[in-house]
Amino acid sequence: MISRPAPPYDATGHRALVREAVRMLAANWDGGHTAPSRRLYPHQWSWDSAFIAIGNARWAPRRARHELLTLFGAQWRDGRVPHIVFNPDVPSGAYFPGPDFWRVRAPSGAATSRIVQPPVHASAAWQVHLADPDPAFLRRIYPHLAAQQRFLREERRSAEGLLSIVHPWESGMDNSPAWDAPLAAVPPDPLGVTRRDLAHIDPGERPTDRD
Template sequence: MIGHLGQRAVRVLVANWDRSYTVPSRRLYPHQWSWDSAFVAIGSARWSPRRARSELLSLFGSQWRDGRVPHIAFNPEIQDGSYFPGPEFWDVRAPSGSATSGIVQPPVHALAAWRVHLADPDSGFLRRIYPRLVAQQHFLRTARGSEQGLIHIVHPWESGMDNSPAWDTPLASVEPGPAGASRRDLGHVSADERPTDQDYARYIALARAYRDTGYRRAGAFCVEDPLFNAAYGVAEVTLAKIAKACGLDPEPHHQAAAAITAAMVEHLYDDGLFHARDARSGILLRSHSAAGLVPLMLPDLPRDLANALIGSALDRFGIKQGTLPSYAPGAPEFDPARYWRGPSWINLTWLVWQGLRHRRPDLADVLADGMIAAVSRSGFREYFDPFTLHGHGCADFSWSAALVLDVIAEHGLNGVPAAGGQIRQETGGIGEPGEIGDHVLA
């Protein structure tokens, strides 16, 4: 039995379903977001594998010819101006005709595809999505790769952790343009919980500058992010498994994963944490961001470094309390309520949970219990105060619901996993919102 919490999570996903994919939030995020859909697919695979496959295939339907997977695929039925920056700002379309943004997000999609396959093996799905995943990695390696073997991002939005204090130094050199009047987020969420107007103006200036190069050249922000690079490495590890399942050679993926891990160890690690690096100057952007713990997911990370990261997770981030702050509470920049400057997020915690499960299962269990406690206390919020578990940002947030379903399936409620790791075996079609009732969870 997975209880009422799992039923509530499914209701959130059903309510946010939009024919072939899931919006992160009906009110604030009415389109399809890239890494959101990957996380949603991971959780949806636990109760509706067909819907999970649709989630990923819908997203990759907006893939560009160069292989990039844009961070937003816009719904043409949503009124212009309801989200900024919208399709009129980015002014670009994928070969499919979909209006998209021109930047990317962390490549967690191969991991999602593999988890969907494990939940409901489908060789046809793997063969269909594998070349798209390979193209995504090829774009990052060729368009964003450095001589050091790392991948750079050109905008804080590409990190997924928009206003992390890790970006304060490189953002300081960006001349902000007018943006406050265009913001739509403050109509839904308190300004105290969002990036400042000045930060937002800098985001828009960077996006505009990148757009004006034809989405080819980085502007003032060119950073090698540990979370993004770890996701790239995990994608290669996962693509090796997918290649093998498809009867293809996995060795190139093994080699790529080993190479990115070695590059990260050499260039991004220092003093118990991985840090971002300015790709132009080579200067390490030392911070206290929990993104520096995500390399725990890399299977070939040297044991001594993994142990050092675990020590930092305990000492700097206090994960024994059950939550993972997005920024270390002892740092002067920490803010428990403002977006990525301190609150706990289910997706970031889930990534670190994955890295701990085979290294320190006792600590992984603590984080699993903490994720369940947060949503039990405050609902499926966008993010949470890491001390009080008070919810912030949007309500009924899709990846919070989806990833908690995955946690329940693996860890269970009170540490007892769902039978067989599955919450429900799908028996019908994808269906439309409203067609799935309380009976779907056993």
Template sequence: MRADAAAVLDQNWTGRSTVPSRSLYPHQWSWDSAFIAIGLRHVAADRARTELESLLQAQWADGRIPHIAFSPDVPRDAYFPGPHFWQAHAASGTETSGIVQPPIHALAAWLTYQADPADVGFLERVYPGLAAWHGYLRDRRTLGPGGLVAIVHPWESGMDNSPAWDGPLARVTPAPAGSFVRRDTDHAAVTDRPTDLDYGRYVGLAATYRDHGYDDRATPHAFAVEDPCFNALLICSEHALADIAARIGRDPAPHRQYAEELTGALVERLFVDGLFRSRDVVSGEIIGAATVAGLVPLAVPGLPVADELLETALGPRFRLGETRLVPSYDLTADDFGPGRYWRGPSWFNTAWLIHRGLAQLGQLGYAEALAADLVGLAEATGFAEYVDPFTGAAHGARSFSWTAALALDVSAEGAAS
């Protein structure tokens, strides 16, 4: 499995970064690169460092790390929305998108460093950009009154068509039919992907943000949501940034303080009936949908409600240990769909995050079982993008980079234990 996983990462390597998939995702994606580095560190630590440093080359002057860095070697119409739609550039001149993805990058950088602790220079190079990235989120994306950061597009969650976004998305005027051509359905089953109506809303929302110069204060956000996964990963990365700061002689205290403040706000604002749920910033209301994003805070160090959250993971909505990996949506919901992108299937990256949380909690039995399932399914499915939570059947792209990388990571951890 390790040799096959490494081969997937080799075939998807471009010389400076790793594409998630040669077919469906032919550019560099933000949180994909972070997950990829976490696995690459075990087989090519130099490439893992390059993966993260190349992503930081796409960082904007305001500190944001965009969710796509476009490759000039790929045809401009190979992916939609492409560079012609976003009309955005990094400080380096790289063409990018204008939205972001979950901030797991500092954690990835710290784990990458641990694979080769002699290279302190890597931490010194990435720390300023990572600190600026977190600063952008803190200063520009704290849109609600409680201190949490907000996403302003469903794609920023990484869980593109989660049922949690249905209510807020209903406010969004879709782009006119015929004004764009989807590319995702060229490479994936139409029944698995978001509907044309939802896709039109995604495009309309992105166009509004673009037309306001990607200014978070000037844009009239029809969609603004405090997402538990996004905030949980920011907390985890603030802890990692504190460790990085301490290692290179910087003050870790501000990072630890912000992580503590965010943890308190996360629990106070989003923990309802044993699960973290999203909050609609526009209406101020909690969103009822029970999704895997609400379990990701298990990875937050010192989470005060971890025991209650674990009970929910083991309960009928997610059935941790009984299903394959962790379903992305409430198994008891009427609109659950085992193959519908983020509306039911299990994903390898969220399973890895929950595995990390279980291990931190000392829940080694559950953690080891989830790790074994992740590795076994990755190999059996040809490193699929996501799987049916009951049968383990493969869905989406194959030879998917973060699946290969995270299988490498948990297998390396198992070999070391």
């Protein structure tokens, strides 16, 4: 094995990358949360918000805290944190499956999905706190994080003692080939849908209609 020296650190390139990342986060801020993508993913996604909060923590810590608190404001009474909190200002047909498909609301009145995503939020809250210590923020969010963990332990624990998922999207690996064989055994739903994603992304990079 040939050992090669690491390339020299490019401080200018690093600063440019940071500026572009901050610009993107700022452009997608909706006043209470950050949309992962204005066109493709125009609502608030659960674990996206966790990572976005970490990204915001060092340049906009108040916004990072608000991102997480807004997400947990749509928490269900059973403790689950829905994987999507729908933005009422976004037209209902802009994303599928949207609020008309799920037809559920959190106690706050927010329209949400029914499923969850990986529980990375406690780590995100701690990173946000470390970047700009705020004990009041931790006191506010801690009961929500504890309720999230109780939901997973009580409602999603398998007979083997492991946490389980009920949909590939809950894994965070939405379109992984790992799901090809299991999903091949599921009869396709005959319900016709109008796909919005193919208007924004190369169809070759998206799941097929059958998927």
